[in-house]
Every structure is written in C-alpha cells, then in structure tokens.
Amino acid sequence: MNAPNSSGWRPEMTSGEAGLAPTSSGDRALALEEALIFELAAPGTTGVDFDHEDEGPMPELAGILRPSPPALPGLSEPEAVRHYTRLSRQNYAIDLGPFPLGSCTMKHNPRLNEKVARMPGFADIHPLQPVETVPGALAVINQLAHWLIALTGMHGVAMTPKAGAHGELCGILCIKAALEARGDPRGVILVPESAHGTNPATAGFAGFAVENIPATADGRVDLAALTARLGPDIAGVMITNPNTCGLFERDMKAICDAVHGAGGYVYCDGANFNAIVGKVRPGDLGIDAMHINLHKTFSTPHGGGGPGSGPVVLSEALSPFGPIPFTARYEDGSIRLIEEEDAGAEHPQTIGRMAAFHGQMGMFTRALTYILSHGADGLRQVAEDAVLNANYVLRSLDDVLEAPFGGAGPCMHEALFSDAGMANGFSTLDIAKGLIDEGFHPMTVYFPLVVHGAMLVEPTETESKAGLDRFIASLRHVVERARAGDATLKSAPHFAPRRRLDETLAARRPRLVWRGDAEAV
Amino acid sequence: MTVYYTKEHEWIAVDGAIGTVGISHFAQGQLGDITFVELPAVGKALKAGEAAAVVDSVKAASDVYAPVTGTVSDVNPALEGEPELVNTDAESGGWLLRLTLSDPGELDGLMDRAAYDAYVAEL
Numbered sequence: 001m002n003a004p005n006s007s008g009w010r011p012e013m014t015s016g017e018a019g020l021a022p023t024s025s026g027d028r029a030l031a032l033e034e035a036l037i038f039e040l041a042a043p044g045t046t047g048v049d050f051d052h053e054d055e056g057p058m059p060e061l062a063g064i065l066r067p068s069p070p071a072l073p074g075l076s077e078p079e080a081v082r083h084y085t086r087l088s089r090q091n092y093a094i095d096l097g098p099f100p101l102g103s104c105t106m107k108h109n110p111r112l113n114e115k116v117a118r119m120p121g122f123a124d125i126h127p128l129q130p131v132e133t134v135p136g137a138l139a140v141i142n143q144l145a146h147w148l149i150a151l152t153g154m155h156g157v158a159m160t161p162k163a164g165a166h167g168e169l170c171g172i173l174c175i176k177a178a179l180e181a182r183g184d185p186r187g188v189i190l191v192p193e194s195a196h197g198t199n200p201a202t203a204g205f206a207g208f209a210v211e212n213i214p215a216t217a218d219g220r221v222d223l224a225a226l227t228a229r230l231g232p233d234i235a236g237v238m239i240t241n242p243n244t245c246g247l248f249e250r251d252m253k254a255i256c257d258a259v260h261g262a263g264g265y266v267y268c269d270g271a272n273f274n275a276i277v278g279k280v281r282p283g284d285l286g287i288d289a290m291h292i293n294l295h296k297t298f299s300t301p302h303g304g305g306g307p308g309s310g311p312v313v314l315s316e317a318l319s320p321f322g323p324i325p326f327t328a329r330y331e332d333g334s335i336r337l338i339e340e341e342d343a344g345a346e347h348p349q350t351i352g353r354m355a356a357f358h359g360q361m362g363m364f365t366r367a368l369t370y371i372l373s374h375g376a377d378g379l380r381q382v383a384e385d386a387v388l389n390a391n392y393v394l395r396s397l398d399d400v401l402e403a404p405f406g407g408a409g410p411c412m413h414e415a416l417f418s419d420a421g422m423a424n425g426f427s428t429l430d431i432a433k434g435l436i437d438e439g440f441h442p443m444t445v446y447f448p449l450v451v452h453g454a455m456l457v458e459p460t461e462t463e464s465k466a467g468l469d470r471f472i473a474s475l476r477h478v479v480e481r482a483r484a485g486d487a488t489l490k491s492a493p494h495f496a497p498r499r500r501l502d503e504t505l506a507a508r509r510p511r512l513v514w515r516g517d518a519e520a521v
Numbered sequence: 522m523t524v525y526y527t528k529e530h531e532w533i534a535v536d537g538a539i540g541t542v543g544i545s546h547f548a549q550g551q552l553g554d555i556t557f558v559e560l561p562a563v564g565k566a567l568k569a570g571e572a573a574a575v576v577d578s579v580k581a582a583s584d585v586y587a588p589v590t591g592t593v594s595d596v597n598p599a600l601e602g603e604p605e606l607v608n609t610d611a612e613s614g615g616w617l618l619r620l621t622l623s624d625p626g627e628l629d630g631l632m633d634r635a636a637y638d639a640y641v642a643e644l
Contacts, residue, residue, distance in 0.1 A: 197582075446580040503579050507556035508604060 031497070034086045038514050041073030047080060071516070090497045092441045094302075098463055098471060102414040102444040102456025103196070103244055105274055105296035106303065112373055113299065113366035122365045127357040131337050137361060138335045142327040144368045148292060148311055151379070152273075153283030156319035158312045159326060159364070160355040164271055167291025167310030168202040168238070170323060173351050174289055174314060175236050175265040176206060177321040181349060184263065186235035192221050194245055194448045196269055199238040208235060215450060218408040219245040223254055230262035236288070240269035242276065242412035244448040245405055246390065246456070256286025265289070265318065273297045274461075275387055275413035278380030288315040294360070298367035309360035309367070320349045325358055385461035386413040389468060393457050396472045400479045404451050413460075419453025423485030428453040433500055434478035436493040440471060524612075525588065525628055526637035532612055533588040533620070535628060543616040544576065544585055544607065547641050552578040555607040560596040560618060567591060567620065569627055574617050576607065589627040591620030 027033055075083070092099075099106030117123065125134050145157045158174075161167035172189070179186050189203035192213045200210040211229065214222045221239060237259055241249040249255070256266045268282055268290040274297040282290050294309040295302040302308070314322050324347060325339045337358070338346050374382060387410070394415035398406050402420040405411070419428045432442035432455075444456040457475075459468055481489045491500060524534045530548035533540040549555065559575040567573050567587035574585040596618045599606055607615040622628075632640060 449581055449583075504554035504556060507554075507577070507579060 030089075032086050032089070033497075034083065034090070036514065037073045037075070037080075037083050038071075038516075040079065040083060041075055043074060045074035045076060047075060047077040071514075097440060098459065098467065099441050100443040100457045100459055100471065101441070102246070102416070102458040103271065103447065104302070104444065105271070105293070105413070105458060105460065107274075107296065107299045107460050108462040109299055109301050109366075110370060110373070113369045116369040117362050117365045119365075122361070125361075127361075135335065137358075138327050138337060140364055140368055141358060141361075142329055142335050144364050144371070145311070145327065146329075147368070147371050148313055151277055151281070152270075152290065152292070152313045153281030154287075154290070154313035155283070155316040156314045156322055157326075158314065158322045158354065160323055160353070160357075160359040161291065161310040161312055162355060162360060163295070163306075163308030163310045164269075164291055164293045165198040165202060165310070166354065167293075167312045168198055168267070168269065169206060170310075170312045170351075170354050171267050171289030171291060171314070171318075172202055172206045172208070172236075172238075174312075174318045174321040175267065176208075177349065177351050178265065178318055179235055181321070186233055186264070188233050189235055189267075190226065190229060190237040192239060192243070194219070194243055194450045195238065195240060196244060196271060199240070199269060203238060213237070219243070219247050219405040219450075220249055221251065221255060223251045223258070226255060227258045230258060230264065232263065234259070234262060234264045236265035236267055238267040238269060240271060241282075242272040244272075244456075245450070246411040246414035246416050246458075247405060247408070248276070248412055252285045252287075260286065270313075271296060272413060275383055277383050278376060279383050282313070283315065288318050289313070294363050294367040299370045300363040300366040307360055307363065309363035311359070320347070321351050322347075323352060323354045324350050325353070382461050383413075386459075387411075389459040389461060389463055390415050390457070392465070392468055393459055393472060396468075397476060397479070400476055400483065401455070414456055414458035416448075416451060417455040417457070418451050419455070422453075422479075422482045426482040426485065426489065428455055430489050430492065431455065431475075431478050431482050433492040434481060434489050435475060437495045438474035438478060440474055523628075524634060525631035526634065526640075527586070527588045527631055528640065529586050531585060531588045533628075533631070534616075535622070535625070538622050538625070539594065540589065540591065540620045540622050541616050542573065542585075542588060542618050542620060544611055545637070545641075546611045549608050549611040549615070552576060552583060553580045554578055555604045558597075558600040558604045558607060558617065560600065561593050563593050563596060565593045567593065577604075585617060587620065588631060589620065589625075590623040592623070593618055594621045595619040 094106055094108060121136050125137055141159055145159055148157050158170050161170045187209055188211055189208040190211055190213050191199045191203065193215050203210045213226050213229070216222045220243065226237065237255065239249060239252070239255065241252055243249055259266050265288040266286060268287040270282070270290040270292045273292055277297055289312055291310045291312045294300045294311065295306060300309060324343050325337050327335050328338050328346065329335050343350050371379065390413050391410050394403055394406060394411050397417065401417040403416065404418050405416060428445045432445050435442045445454065447454055447456060478489070488494070493499065522534050522536045524532055526532050526545060530545045531542055532545055533542050555576055555578050557577040561567070561573055567590065569587055569590045571587050572584040573587040576583050576585055597616050599614070600617070609615065
C-alpha cells in the first residue's frame with residue numbers, strides 16, 4: 001500500500017525504532033497501514049462488467065433518475081477483498097484473545113454451533129415457506145423452548161424477541177397486559193440504581209414512570225427501601241440478578257414476595273444468567289418474567305457477529321399474555337405453530353406480535369447445539385467455571401485495585417474494581433488504554449455508575465488459568481504504572497495502529513460521511 | 522441573587538421569581554468531557570426532583586434534576602454548539618435552563634455554597 005493517505009491519517013507507523021529509517025511504504029513488515037477505501041479507488045475502475053452500458057437508462061425510471069452518478073469507490077474485486085482483510089487484521093476478535101468486557105459476556109462461540117447452523121435443513125429455509133415443510137425447524141424452536149423453561153423453572157417462554165432490550169419490552173408489556181386484564185392499571189416501575197440503562201428505557205417506552213431504588217452499602221437492592229415504596233401504584237420492579245456489580249441479589253425471594261404481596265410483578269433482567277444457569281431456577285425465586293440473552297448465556301455470536309436473541313420466560317400468571325407466534329406440542333407428539341388464526345382458541349389474551357416471524361432461527365440452532373453438547377451437568381459447570389474465573393481475577397488483583405464490594409464475599413461472574421489509589425491525574429481511561437498496548441481488549445470502564453471509575457472484568461468460563469494469569473499480569477503491570485504516576489501511560493496506547501484518539505472531539509463533532517478531499521484534515 | 526446547591530450537584534441562582542439552573546463545577550469534573558446536552562422544551566412544567574435535562578459525557582449519560590418546582594422559561598442556546606461550556610464554565614456561562622419558580626419556599630431545603638462545599642468534601 002504505497003499511496004500516502006490523503007486524509008493525513010497515517011502518522012505513527014512510520015516512526016520506527018530510534019535510529020532506524022522508516023520503510024519507503026510506511027508499513028512495518030506485515031503491519032500494514034490502510035487508507036480509506038475512497039482513497040484507494042480509481043475513477044472508472046470496477047469489479048463488474050456491465051453488458052448493457054450503452055442502452056441508456058430504462059425509460060420507466062425516467063422520473064426518478066439521479067442527476068449524477070453515486071460517489072462509490074471504484075476498485076477491482078481483489079482490491080476490495082484486500083482492503084477489508086487488511087482492516088480486519090487491525091481488529092481485535094474473540095478468536096484472537098479474551099474480551100474481558102463486564103456485563104457483556106463475550107463468550108467463545110463453539111465451532112460445533114456453526115456447523116449445525118449451516119446444515120442445509122436449517123440454513124436454507126425461509127420463514128414464508130409452508131409450515132408443513134419445516135417440521136425440523138419447529139422441533140428446534142420447541143425443544144429449545146422446553147430447555148429454557150426447564151433451566152429457569154418457569155411456566156412458558158416467548159421465543160420471538162430479538163435481543164435483551166426487546167425481551168425486556170415483551171416482559172413489561174405482558175405485565176402491563178396482566179394488570180389491565182384484572183382492571184388494575186398501574187403507572188410506576190421501580191428500578192435499582194445499578195440497573196442496565198435499558199431497564200428504565202424499557203419501562204419508559206412501555207408508558208410507565210420510572211423510580212429508582214437505592215442500593216445498600218454492599219452493592220445490593222435495599223429491600224427495606226423497596227418495600228417502603230410498594231403500593232397500589234407500583235406495577236412492578238425490574239432487577240438484574242446477578243446484578244451489575246457482579247453480586248447475587250440474596251434477597252430476591254423476599255423481594256418477589258413483597259412485590260407480589262403489593263399486587264405487582266417482578267421482571268428479572270437475565271443478562272447475567274450465565275453465572276447461575278444450572279444452579280438457581282429464577283422461577284423458584286418468584287420471578288414473573290426474565291429474558292435470556294442467547295448471545296451471552298448460550299454462546300451464540302455477540303457484538304458484530306450477532307444477531308442477538310432474547311427469549312423471555314414467563315410465570316404462570318404472565319404466560320397467558322405472551323406473544324404469538326409460538327410452537328405448541330400436543331399429546332400425540334405433533335408440534336404446531338400458533339399464529340393469529342389459532343390465537344383466539346389457544347391464546348386469546350396474547351399481547352400480539354413482537355416480531356414479524358418466529359425469532360432468530362439461526363441463533364436457536366446454535367443455542368440448542370450448545371445446550372445439547374453441554375447437557376445439564378455441563379451447563380452447571382459453565383456457571384461454576386465462570387464464577388471461579390471471576391473470583392480468581394478479583395482476588396489476584398485486589399491488592400493493587402480497590403474492590404468496592406470485595407469485602408462482602410465472593411463475586412459472581414464478573415469482578416468490579418474502582419479507580420481508588422491511582423496517582424494524581426491518572427484514571428480508569430489510562431488503564432484501559434495501557435491494556436491495549438499489552439495486547440488485550442480493555443474491560444468495561446465507567447460502568448456501573450455507582451462505582452467511581454469502575455472497571456468491570458468478566459473473564460467467561462473458557463479462559464484457562466494460564467490465559468487468566470497473562471491477563472492479570474498485564475493489568476497489574478498497567479495499574480502499577482498508574483499508581484506510580486508513569487507519565488508515558490497518559491499517552492498510551494503507543495503500539496496500537498492508532499495512538500490515543502480524541503474521543504471527546506469524535507463525540508462532539510462526529511464526521512460520519514465521506515465527502516471527498518474538501519473535508520480532509 | 523442567591524445561589525443554592527442540591528445533593529445531586531445542581532446549582533440554582535435565584536433572582537426574583539426566576540432561577541437559573543446548572544450543574545456544579547464538582548459535577549462536571551466527575552462526569553468528564555461533556556459531549557452533548559439535551560435540554561427541555563420552554564414551557565415545560567417540572568416538579569422538584571424531576572429529570573429536567575440530560576448531560577452526555579464520554580463516560581455516561583446523566584440526568585439533571587430540577588432543584589425546585591417550576592416552569593422552564595429559557596434554555597442556554599450556546600450549549601447546542603458548545604457543550605464544553607459546561608466543563609469550562611459550569612457555574613456561569615455553562616448554565617442549562619431557567620425556571621419560573623412555583624414555590625420559592627422550596628429553596629429553604631437546599632444548601633448554600635458553604636454547606637455544599639462541606640458536603641462535597643465528605644464524598
């Protein structure tokens with residue numbers, strides 16, 4: 001890649017070691033600088049031959065023809081392939097190293113899941129083809145639903161929600177429908193201070209007012225404050241368990257009893273179900289609705305590799321209101337898809353559809369593969385290993401990083417630290433940037449908000465002890481530099497393809513669209 | 522003009538029936554670089570403690586609460602183009618909104634500068 005990047009974004013890779021001249025290309029061996037695709041393009045170049053170039057525009061498009069050609073970059077196919085492949089080499093991926101992102105659960109995606117999802121009987125079907133031609137797909141949905149119900153101890157499950165927040169909306173709409181069905185509409189949902197931001201957003205979107213519940217000093221929901229607020233206006237509470245401080249809400253049963261006693265319902269954010277799967281059944285605690293992120297607990301791809309999938313398990317009280325379509329298994333073993341035509345007879349109180357079709361089928365096959373390949377005992381070990389790994393991280397670093405709730409006992413699947421003890425002027429952000437130089441994706445920073453300069457580390461269950469030791473050693477090294485006030489840490493990363501970016505400027509003056517050289521910096 | 526502070530780190534400078542509201546210098550330091558400020562519509566009625574504005578920083582999006590009950594009479598037009606004013610001049614040029622106070626008696630429940638400084642020192 002010899003063309004200098006006309007946007008001026010090619011600084012650091014030419015800087016070389018002291019005393020060594022930079023390479024003529026600016027690249028370092030296979031560490032390649034990469035221009036924007038528009039800067040690589042040549043006018044008139046195309047990867048496709050058009051047969052009918054001279055026939056002019058089709059007359060039926062006359063009124064809507066664009067006045068000028070679109071500003072698409074012209075590249076041959078191999079040039080385009082190399083551009084994106086080179087960019088991908090600058091990226092970090094779960095197949096390159098750990099993603100210690102707390103509250104995100106970035107798990108390894110087993111290759112067996114991918115093999116099964118690519119079987120033609122699953123990969124080549126279409127949601128609009130006649131239902132009698134896809135009994136296998138219906139069986140997958142039904143069998144996965146059965147597992148989710150069994151693992152959670154709940155009564156029913158809505159498979160169609162597309163991801164966690166969509167599942168939250170489904171559950172909260174079921175609560176709303178249940179209250180309206182008994183002629184008792186209520187206006188307020190209670191949410192703890194440490195909740196995922198999606199919880200108050202969901203309640204607000206569903207038309208509820210949101211009120212905060214304070215936390216206790218040990219990072220859990222304040223049961224006394226919650227109970228004191230309960231009354232005839234409280235539709236329900238939304239609680240994440242294990243919570244975003246990485247702690248199990250020990251009072252969950254008492255919370256559910258109190259809320260039910262006051263006529264409300266309990267929504268549990270199941271984003272962290274991976275820490276308790278096989279160990280605790282939410283239904284036994286009295287929970288009425290909980291979404292399960294298949295892309296977290298059940299190892300389907302997460303982030304850019306998605307899509308997500310957020311089935312919602314429902315209590316007996318809420319199940320009649322669950323969305324359509326769903327699969328129903330009959331005594332003769334047959335499985336039917338219940339849609340609008342049958343809802344009146346089978347499911348008259350449904351809230352309707354949450355999605356056009358049947359859910360994230362590609363994720364269902366992967367999640368069911370994961371569940372069947374682990375079995376019930378294997379899933380229990382997944383939770384145990386995830387919790388063990390997080391506690392190993394917590395106790396390996398709590399001599400150099402303050403663990404605000406570390407004194408309260410073991411954590412669940414994620415270890416939470418604060419920025420206490422850094423040298424003056426050093427912050428969590430510097431530690432995150434230093435970790436990039438060490439070759440690791442940083443942990444979650446500045447969340448949850450209840451901890452100052454929070455660092456939330458979720459190692460997941462598949463990291464080996466040796467892998468954890470490497471991560472811990474790197475994080476310890478960076479933290480010690482921050483405690484000692486090492487000025488070079490303030491400008492980290494030094495070895496990444498880009499140095500520290502101006503995130504503030506990027507947020508205040510985002511430039512999202514290529515407009516040609518006129519806008520080059 | 523008298524300035525009052527809340528435990529949630531808002532300030533309100535009161536001149537007659539009008540109170541000018543912003544976040545404290547301490548609060549802007551905790552939030553980090555402010556990237557966007559979402560302001561309420563003029564004419565909106567707010568109860569004391571109700572979310573009045575949202576301040577986005579590189580770290581988080583945070584609600585700003587109405588220190589007292591009132592009606593929004595004005596918002597700071599400069600913040601749309603220069604949200605960083607909240608960082609550089611939190612307790613003057615980085616004001617967020619003005620309220621027509623419904624009940625000036627509510628101000629008695631707020632802190633003065635000395636009490637707020639003592640409160641922050643305890644955090």
